[in-house]
Amino acid sequence: MDKIITGKAFYCGDFVDTDVMSPGRFEPLEGEELLARIALIDYKSDPPYVDPKTQRSPFTVIFAGREFGCGSSRDTAPRALAYAGSKVVIARSFARIFFRNCINMGLLLPIQYEHPFDEAIVGKEVTVNTEQRYFQVENQRFEYGDFGPLTDIMEAGGLLNHIKQKIATGEIA
Amino acid sequence: MVEKMLARASGNAYVKPGMAIFIQVDLAMSCDTCVGPVAEIFYENFGEKAKLWNQNQVVLVADHLIHINDLRPEPIADQLYQDLVQFAKEQDCQWFDVVAPGQAAGICHILLPEKGFVRPGMVVVGTDSHTCTFGAFGCFGTGVGTTEMANVFAMGDTWIRLPETLLFELEGFLPKHISAKDIILFILGKIGCEGGRGKVMEFRGSIIDQLPIDERMTLCNMATECGALCGLIAPDKLTLDYVQSRSQEAFEVVVSDPDAEYEQVYRFDLSNLEPQVARPYKPDQVSGISELAEVPITRAYIGSCTGGKLFDIAEAAEAIKGYHVASGVSLFVVPASQEIRQKAEELGYLKILEEAGAQILKSGCGACINAGLGVLGKEETGVYAINRNFKGRSGDPSGKNYLASPRVVAISAVKAKITDQLNEVDIVQP
Numbered sequence: 001m002d003k004i005i006t007g008k009a010f011y012c013g014d015f016v017d018t019d020v021m022s023p024g025r026f027e028p029l030e031g032e033e034l035l036a037r038i039a040l041i042d043y044k045s046d047p048p049y050v051d052p053k054t055q056r057s058p059f060t061v062i063f064a065g066r067e068f069g070c071g072s073s074r075d076t077a078p079r080a081l082a083y084a085g086s087k088v089v090i091a092r093s094f095a096r097i098f099f100r101n102c103i104n105m106g107l108l109l110p111i112q113y114e115h116p117f118d119e120a121i122v123g124k125e126v127t128v129n130t131e132q133r134y135f136q137v138e139n140q141r142f143e144y145g146d147f148g149p150l151t152d153i154m155e156a157g158g159l160l161n162h163i164k165q166k167i168a169t170g171e172i173a
Numbered sequence: 174m175v176e177k178m179l180a181r182a183s184g185n186a187y188v189k190p191g192m193a194i195f196i197q198v199d200l201a202m203s204c205d206t207c208v209g210p211v212a213e214i215f216y217e218n219f220g221e222k223a224k225l226w227n228q229n230q231v232v233l234v235a236d237h238l239i240h241i242n243d244l245r246p247e248p249i250a251d252q253l254y255q256d257l258v259q260f261a262k263e264q265d266c267q268w269f270d271v272v273a274p275g276q277a278a279g280i281c282h283i284l285l286p287e288k289g290f291v292r293p294g295m296v297v298v299g300t301d302s303h304t305c306t307f308g309a310f311g312c313f314g315t316g317v318g319t320t321e322m323a324n325v326f327a328m329g330d331t332w333i334r335l336p337e338t339l340l341f342e343l344e345g346f347l348p349k350h351i352s353a354k355d356i357i358l359f360i361l362g363k364i365g366c367e368g369g370r371g372k373v374m375e376f377r378g379s380i381i382d383q384l385p386i387d388e389r390m391t392l393c394n395m396a397t398e399c400g401a402l403c404g405l406i407a408p409d410k411l412t413l414d415y416v417q418s419r420s421q422e423a424f425e426v427v428v429s430d431p432d433a434e435y436e437q438v439y440r441f442d443l444s445n446l447e448p449q450v451a452r453p454y455k456p457d458q459v460s461g462i463s464e465l466a467e468v469p470i471t472r473a474y475i476g477s478c479t480g481g482k483l484f485d486i487a488e489a490a491e492a493i494k495g496y497h498v499a500s501g502v503s504l505f506v507v508p509a510s511q512e513i514r515q516k517a518e519e520l521g522y523l524k525i526l527e528e529a530g531a532q533i534l535k536s537g538c539g540a541c542i543n544a545g546l547g548v549l550g551k552e553e554t555g556v557y558a559i560n561r562n563f564k565g566r567s568g569d570p571s572g573k574n575y576l577a578s579p580r581v582v583a584i585s586a587v588k589a590k591i592t593d594q595l596n597e598v599d600i601v602q603p
Contacts, residue, residue: 015366015455019566024543042565067367067400071563072542073302075318095400096371097302101318149193153332159324160218172328 005087005109005128007060009121009137010049012040014065018077018098021069032083039080047122050084057084061126061135063117064091069098075105082107088128090115090135090144103150106158111135113144174405174429175338175373178313181427182296190337190436199295199312200230201325204281206237207300209256214323225264226329232290233261233268234281239537241544243275250544272511277537279510282306282394282478287512289420293408294427298325302397303478303560308373309389310416311408311426316397336402337436338373339364343380345444350593352488353388354480354558354578356380357395358449362459363439369401372436375429376406380443386415387484394479395560398456448593450556451576454564462593468575472555473498473586474567475579476507476534477541480558483513489558489583490522492595498530499589504582505547507534529587540567549574556591558582 020042022035036056040049050057062081068091069077078101081089088109089102102110109130121137128135134143147154156162166172180188182196203211216223225231235257238250254271261268269278269288278284282303285291293311297304300322307314317331325331341360361368374396381389393404406412407428416424450465452458475481475489486508498504506526508514514536517523523533532546539545541559549555549568555575557567562574575591585591 017561017563017566019561019563023565023570024567042570067370070366070400071302071561071566073300073316073318075320093367093370095367096402097316097318100321104318104320104324150332159320159332160214163324163328164218 003131009124009126010059010062011119011122012064015067017071021077022080035080036083039084060087062086062089063121066093068094070095073097075101078102078108104159111144177427188335190335192335195330195332197330198298198325200297202232202299204237205235205253205257207319208233208260209253210319211322212260215326219327225326228266231266233257235271236277236280237538238544239277240275240535243546276535280478283509292416292424294425303394305396305403306390306394308393308403308405315402336373338375340435340438341376342440343378345442351446352578353391355449357392358451358459361457366457367400369399372401374401374404387482448581453562453573468591470554470556471502473504473582474547474557475582477559479560480579481507481509483516485579486517486522489579490525492580493529493583493587494525496587498586502586502589504531504586505534506531507539508536556582556585
């Protein structure tokens with residue numbers, strides 16, 4: 001996990017579901033190129049999340065409303081966002097499986113924070129300091145809580161790295 | 174109930190909500206969309222000769238993209254199916270192949286209980302969010318992603334933050350023709366799509382006692398639509414009879430203590446419940462059918478892990494016996510498994526539905542996940558007995574999908590609008 005993440009902000013409202021992030025009509029959802037191109041394709045916004053020219057997203061940090069990632073357990077949803085170029089999602093709340101997928105895959109940092117932002121944040125520069133656990137928008141700094149026992153998994157870069165480290169050190173057989 | 178189950182699964186004498194623990198998995202289930210990606214992650218991380226932690230505790234089902242080719246040509250779907258077959262053979266685990274081209278043995282959430290894999294007290298994980306269906310049998314079932322499943326395949330365990338439990342006491346006598354789909358939509362309307370987020374929903378009360386197994390499955394199946402990990406119903410004689418008729422394996426019944434603490438208790442008397450309908454584009458946009466403005470439809474669909482069980486098909490058939498689907502409307506019926514198809518055939522339900530103008534499709538997930546006939550076309554409006562009505566989930570994103578019970582879907586197909594009312598004049602004269 002990068003200690004400092006900097007980039008432009010995107011905004012999503014409440015209840016953005018995984019069918020919007022990686023829609024079923026593109027099933028089977030295979031390959032980095034396809035996933036990056038279709039990420040949030042059904043979320044209508046101006047500018048769109050993915051730049052049609054580059055087929056990637058210029059937005060590193062997604063601010064979202066409640067229950068971000070609700071619906072299907074498909075982990076093509078966080079993959080799509082990560083492959084498109086995002087590294088962090090700061091949401092008022094996450095759907096459980098989406099949050100778990102983010103933690104387990106180590107591709108996208110899910111920060112739950114009851115933030116005050118809306119569409120006005122789109123395009124603004126955001127800095128996330130994962131070591132000191134804060135994010136900064138313009139001159140405002142927001143501190144977020146730690147991940148408790150999940151910190152070890154996140155610092156290892158995901159569940160499988162965490163397990164392999166434990167196997168390597170003999171903690172588990 | 175869940176605390177007892179997960180304490181046992183984690184090897185702890187006592188656990189409490191909020192604790193993050195690793196739990197042993199009793200059964201891991203995956204399907205054709207996920208086995209290939211899971212296998213890739215599994216071999217990449219645990220070595221190309223890696224073996225499942227226990228081949229007898231893994232079941233693979235070809236059900237999700239099995240009839241996508243009826244809708245559009247998808248070579249990758251064929252590849253994913255081959256990946257499942259290859260992994261099942263390499264690992265010598267249990268798997269359910271298609272019974273004919275494009276014809277699934279059944280949808281995983283229906284098939285596993287039918288085949289005796291799901292028993293009270295178990296911890297079951299599946300690469301599908303509707304794995305919570307298994308809570309109808311008094312076991313902890315929950316959905317996971319492919320990375321997590323790769324870990325389960327190798328280690329036989331996974332982490333969980335122990336959930337709080339919400340208790341739903343459902344009392345009264347269910348009115349005639351009101352189903353579990355109406356109950357869970359009603360609950361969704363009350364608590365919303367995040368009302369159960371990260372929690373377990375435990376159901377009990379006189380209404381639960383009245384519900385057959387199929388209906389209990391519907392209730393638990395849509396707990397995930399409330400954001401919950403799992404729906405749970407304590408096993409009773411009905412559960413035990415069902416399970417013991419399908420499995421000889423031993424199991425341990427777990428029930429809540431009389432003094433169990435719940436984060437919140439909801440009490441609903443459902444004696445006057447009317448049919449419920451969820452409007453686009455969320456399953457919690459619910460109103461009673463009498464409050465719904467007139468909604469003309471051209472598509473109607475009865476199927477999926479939520480609406481393709483024998484009880485669902487029976488309700489639909491009984492509702493429209495002697496009637497005919499309106500011109501300009503397509504009604505699709507998808508039995509959720511071969512056992513259901515066979516029984517529905519024997520009992521005459523499929524004949525009734527076919528005579529009414531319904532198309533009986535092959536078993537599998539199909540249109541529910543945009544992967545089979547029955548999907549919404551551009552600007553089309555439909556009423557579906559499935560679990561989600563997100564934009565673009567079951568067809569074109571410009572389409573509008575309403576959720577209702579199989580009975581309401583069938584009647585709506587006859588009337589070309591969402592309704593639960595049929596009159597004599599609609600009967601087809603022989």
